Amino acid sequence: MQILDGKALAKKIEQSVADEVATLKAQTNRTPGLAVILVGQDPASQAYVSMKKKACDRVGFYSVSHEMPEDISQDAIENTIKMMNQNPNIDGILVQLPLPPQIDTTKILELVDPAKDVDGFHPYNVGRLVTNLDGFVPCTPLGVMKLLQEYNIDVKGKNCCVVGASNIVGKPMASLLLNADATVEICHIFTDDLKKHTLQADIILVGVGVINLIKEDMVKDGAVIIDIGINRADNGKLVGDVDFENVSKKCSYITPVPGGVGPMTIAMLLSNTLKAAQINVQKKD
Ligand code: NAD
DSSP states (O other), rough: EEEOOHHHHHHHHOOOOOOOOHHHHHHHHHOOOEEEEEEEHHHHHHHHHHHHHOOOOOOOOEEEEEOOOTTTHHHHHHHHHHHHHHHHTTEEEEEOOOOOOOOOOOHHHSSGGGGGGGOOSSSSHHHHHHHHHEEEEEEOHHHHHHHOOOOOOOOTTTTEEOOOOOTTTTTHHHHHHHTOOOOOEEEEOOOOOOOHHTTTTTTEESSSTTOOOOOOGGGTTTTEEEEEEEEETTTTTTTTTOOHHHHHHTTTOOOHHHHHHHHHHHHHHEEEEEEEEHHHHHOHH
């Protein structure tokens, strides 16, 4: 069994983003800019935003975070996004999810300029992904594809079982795999007999939020296991959705949690923001 080391690959990608930022600055005097909108006090969201901000600093991006109270109005968030859409120093806009219940999340995500949609959540970019056209792809599944490529794990013709069907993880994951010629199955909370599906899979990609959902008897020998879940165990430790200790004895490759998909998500945010900045620079030429 080999560990898919997302932390190491993320570091490598970060270094190459930093190098490209330096080149962009030298050639055009232009610094890529990311705006983050954070609503409320959710500790996990605060932690993610803080990690993203630190990563931006490390690669030399300009970043600004708009922190808003839990009871903020729809209009106030929309106005901030409109401002960021117009701001020439901002290449990427990220709205940290989830938003509070009084907010219409779809409307907010649809307001982000698709050219600044570095999270790939705007329906325009979702459509481009589904039709296999270039655009912005959600960072977590994009990071998974990069990790598979790094270890020369070709998904073409492989049976891939995606467990979890959210708009930000499972569905874009399935689209990317399909675009790469895999045979893809998507399972979710209403799937009958999950084990029947996972046992057929050469590659299992699980992003659900349930500790130990994937157990040893649900995995065929030599399968590749991608654990996208992030959960806080009773002892305070971060764990994924896979029973790592037992599944790792049976599989060929596995991502650890932490240190697997998580760091790749942040690396892809940096890479998407750099891409947005590079497109913006070209537009002005
Ligand atoms: P979500 O709640 O929006 O979606 C969960 C999905 O899992 C749904 O499709 C649901 O049908 C399915 N599901 C729930 N229980 C299930 C079960 N028992 N069996 C099969 N399917 C089940 O969550 P999300 O935002 O997609 O996040 C999923 C997980 O991925 C969470 O643990 C989250 O923390 C993690 N996540 C990790 C990263 C990362 O960078 N590694 C990024 C985003 C989300």
